[in-house]
Amino acid sequence: MRASRSERGLHNVPAGITSFVGRRQELAEIKRLFSGSRLLTLTGMGGVGKTRLGLRVAIDIQRAFRDGVWLAELAALDDPALVTHAMFDALDLRDQSARWLVATLAEYLAPKHALIVLDNVEHLLDACAVLADTLLRSCPELRILVTSRRPLGISGEVSFTVPPLPSPEAVRLFAERAVSVVPGFAVTAENEATVGQLCKQLEGIPLAIELAAARLNVLSLEQLLVRLQDRFALLTTCSRTALPRQQTLWRTIEWSYGLLSLDDQMLWQRLTVFSGSFDLEAIEHVCAGELLAPEAVLDQVGRLVDQSILVRDGSRNPVRYSMLESIRQFGRGKLHESGGADFRRRHRDYYRQLVTAMQPFGASQVQWFDRLSLEHSNLRTALDYCLNEPGQAGAGMELASALWLYWETRGRLSEGRRWIEQFLRSGLGPSPARARALWTAGYLAVVQGDVPAAQALLQESRDLSAALGEGRSAAFSIHFLGRVLLFQGNLAGAAALTEQAIGLHRQAGDETGLGFALVQLAIIRCFQRRAVDAIRLLDESADISNRHGERWNLSYVLWVLGFATWLAGRADDAAELELRALRLKRDIDDRVGIPLCIEAMAWIAGSVEKQDHAAALLGCARSALQAIPSPLPNPFRTYHDACEAQARARLGDTAFSAASGKGELMSLQEAVSFALEEKVIRPARETQPRGSSPLSRREAETASLVAQGLSNKAVAAKLMISERTVDSHVLNILNKLGIQSRTEIASWVTRHQDSVPASALSRIR
Amino acid sequence: MSLFIVDRIIPGLTVQQLGIAQHAMVESARRLGGNGARIRYIRSTLIPGQSRCLCLFEADHRNLVRTVNETAQFPFSSIDEAVELITP
Structure with missing residues (x-):
């Protein structure tokens, strides 16, 4: 079970993988290897249990990583160009700018002490290898664990070949799986030999054992053994060039297939x-x-x-x-x-219908976006089908465009643009679908802050819409061209275009477009210091949202309403509105809107001389932006800079830095709670009582001896344990303390003499 | 082999980031070349004022250039065959 969004703190590794059998030696060896390398690849044939072993390692050592353990599952990804996007997903980041994603990722990870698990990468080996190499060069405290049928083949990589289960563990696995099929099943003196033979026949391959055990629902153990032997002799479809164990797995799968109706x-x-x-x-x-x-x-x-x-x-x-x-x-x-091509088309059709049925401007919009997030791999597959199947590009263009609010709200701007731009380049002539795709791509570009690209796409859409008489696309292209001018600082031009778009949206009866455009014009009016006009526009937009039961646009209405109310001189009311906006944005998980609300709260606090609080909120907003990660949009910089300058002047640099630093150190959840004036619960690692040690007694003993300059071999001799165990303790110490070298262990021991258990010190002196 | 120019606009791309991308493109070309497929990264030019970056490759065919850039995770807007005139 994957950690849910609300549960996600410092990892996304599934919490409840089913029972894990044996592998103690492998686990110890892998941890030892990881102590000497930042890139470890678990290799081995399909079905041998690489993923399960990798996840177990990740779970075992997750506490050692200050900034968490993050799993990127790549089996369902076919396109090598989307590997970075998959990493963004794994880290729960938002692809929110037009910057080079790899650079954004590297900057985000550079100060972090984290472990990334790349699972099932063999079909994307080159892309994963190049990206892993780039990240490891840029991020000194990052470690990567890979599962793959083949090693990545980059410098610094250590690989470990996952072997099949030895006989006793294979028998245990068979017994565990058999119990779920035949309650009460046990390996006894009577059946032990048969189970052993079965596991030998299956060469200890966990997946093969699971498939065979599942057949106990209709076969006895003896029947299972005989039939497996018979089938293995008969089945010949497996490639003769495959390795023997791979052939065994393939034949077991084929045998399992053959038993089905x-x-x-x-x-x-x-x-x-x-x-x-x-x-x-x-x-x-x-x-x-x-x-x-x-x-x-x-x-x-x-x-x-x-x-x-x-x-x-x-x-x-x-x-x-x-x-x-x-x-x-x-x-x-x-x-x-x-x-089977027909079923790929049916798959595409199903997801196209799903997207068409979506109500992005209604009461269930957030559920829709969550549902589409779950279906993201299938959406990619449907789009890929459209891109590569002759004659399907038009359908693909419509599908990618219909997802416009999903691309935005779930922070998948680059990916959305990439799909749409690929369809735009596919040679389709002028059409209403093309006009829509152009404004959708232009919209995603403007949200990314890629103003020149947005302008070109939106102008082409506007011209094409005019030529085709496409009123809705004309309205949206002009609407977003208004936003382009806003980003360029041309407030009068932005207002004129947005007003024109509002007229066109009204004419087309499009309340989605109208609701958004009214908010856009309200922001422009705020910058023009026309707060009363802004409030009037926002009232109408709020009415539309409320009529539809919609909350996304409503959260922006509340945010801008707070801004406008503050400009109108009613700071208390403004603060209340921002609180409501922030609560709503937290509910709908609007990571982009959250820092905007906290920023506005800081401006309001500063204006009523709560400078310390303003400074802390500015730090919180910075933390919330780093969590996306994204810079503050340009139009708001003036207010931010003025707020910061005033708070610095009143508090002095030292006090300002202390207050804003406090906010900046908060996690996103903590920053939101602080801004909402809720009780902030600090993570356990920060509440550890002074003097208590994060190390176990044995690790503390090892750390003290390492601090005295002893080698691992000497430590092993002194503590009368194996050198391999000492290797493992040293890795745990480095991981738990978030440090890199033995010298740093020595420094830590010196600084924390009082936290090393006395028993440990007495034992080693 | 033919010359290909890869055109891309990436807001905020710095020289340092281009250095990282260059390493990724060289490595990607090294990995994907071979087995009869020939490709070589030659050089890149960054035009900071336009956020534009032009990268030159020598390769057997355009698809190989595309795959190398996708593998390097370095997005592009176009790949075109090019001709270079070098000072005689």
């Missing part, structure tokens, strides 16, 4: 058109029909879950399903043999 085989094939995870409704829409009865699909899904073909994620409602990569690859091959 034709209908279940068909469903397995068809399910491979999905990427990442998917739900029952999607399965029924995409896979049912054409020889599969829709009413039977539910039972079929149940059988595939029972056979470990599908993995069920019950932490979501509705339940979602996924497939292990080896299982998917096998099914995809079978689908290809049977001619």
